[in-house]
Amino acid sequence: MTEHSLWRLSRALHRAINERQLEEFEALIDEEVDWAIHGPIEMFPFLGARRGKAAVLEVVRRIAETVRIHRFDRESIMLGLDQAASMLRYSLTGLDSNKPIHLRLAHFAQFKDGRLRRFRVLVDALELAEQALGRPIHLPKIAW
Amino acid sequence: MTEHSLWRLSRALHRAINERQLEEFEALIDEEVDWAIHGPIEMFPFLGARRGKAAVLEVVRRIAETVRIHRFDRESIMLGLDQAASMLRYSLTGLDSNKPIHLRLAHFAQFKDGRLRRFRVLVDALELAEQALGRPIHLPKIAW
Numbered sequence: 001m002t003e004h005s006l007w008r009l010s011r012a013l014h015r016a017i018n019e020r021q022l023e024e025f026e027a028l029i030d031e032e033v034d035w036a037i038h039g040p041i042e043m044f045p046f047l048g049a050r051r052g053k054a055a056v057l058e059v060v061r062r063i064a065e066t067v068r069i070h071r072f073d074r075e076s077i078m079l080g081l082d083q084a085a086s087m088l089r090y091s092l093t094g095l096d097s098n099k100p101i102h103l104r105l106a107h108f109a110q111f112k113d114g115r116l117r118r119f120r121v122l123v124d125a126l127e128l129a130e131q132a133l134g135r136p137i138h139l140p141k142i143a144w
Numbered sequence: 145m146t147e148h149s150l151w152r153l154s155r156a157l158h159r160a161i162n163e164r165q166l167e168e169f170e171a172l173i174d175e176e177v178d179w180a181i182h183g184p185i186e187m188f189p190f191l192g193a194r195r196g197k198a199a200v201l202e203v204v205r206r207i208a209e210t211v212r213i214h215r216f217d218r219e220s221i222m223l224g225l226d227q228a229a230s231m232l233r234y235s236l237t238g239l240d241s242n243k244p245i246h247l248r249l250a251h252f253a254q255f256k257d258g259r260l261r262r263f264r265v266l267v268d269a270l271e272l273a274e275q276a277l278g279r280p281i282h283l284p285k286i287a288w
Contacts, residue, residue, distance in 0.1 A: 087250065087252055105266070108220035108231055124268075126184055126272075137273060
C-alpha cells in the first residue's frame, strides 16, 4: 500500500515553509495547478487565486518569508483515491515580530498522477486579522 | 445505490432553516452528536461547540430566526462511506435587516447509521463580520 499523496505533499510543504527547501514541494505540483487560498488578501497579498506551478512556488516562498510552522493538529480528515480534505489548527511564529499566531484552516486537494492539481483553502481570517492587528476586532452582538 | 447521507442532511438542514420545519433534520441527527461551528461566537452566540441533539436543534432554530438561504454553490466536495466534506459559498438574507450576506464555509461530517454523529464547520468570519458591521475592517498590509 503506497502512501497517500497528501502525506507527501504535507511534509514537502512544511519543509518548504520551515527550511525554505522547495525542491520536494516543486516535484509534487502539477504544471497546471489550480490554487486558491481564501483569506484576507489585502493583508497578505500572497493569498488568493493562482494558476500554474511558478505562481504557486512564489506564494510558498512568500509564506516561508512570513511565518514558521511551530506545530499543527489535524482535527478532521478525509482521504479519497486522488483527493484529500482536512481541517487543521496551526501554531505559527511570525518571523518579523517573533509573535505566536494561531489559526484554523480547511483545505481540499485533488491530485493527478500523485501531483497537486487543484487546491482550495479557507482560512479563519478574523482570527488572523485580530492577531495581526494585535487587538480584538469589536463585533456587535447583532440580529440581522 | 442509496443516496449519500450528506444529500439528505443538506436538504433537511436547508428546509429547517428556510421553512422552520425541523422534523426531517431532527431524524437525521444522532442523539450524541458532537458539533462545532468555528466562527465569530461573540457576534452569533449560536456558533461554537454543542453536544447532543437538543442543543443542536436549538442552534438550527436560532439560525432559522436569523437568516434565510437564498442560494449556495458547492465549490469542493468529498464523499466517503460514512463521511463527507465540502466547501460552500452561501448567499443569505438577514431576516431583520433584509440585507444580503455572502459567506464561504467548509464542513466535515461523519455519519453513523445514516445520522450525523460529528460535524465541524469553519466559517469565513472576517467576511461575515464586515457584512455585519456594514463596513470593511481595515487591515494593515503587514509583515509579521
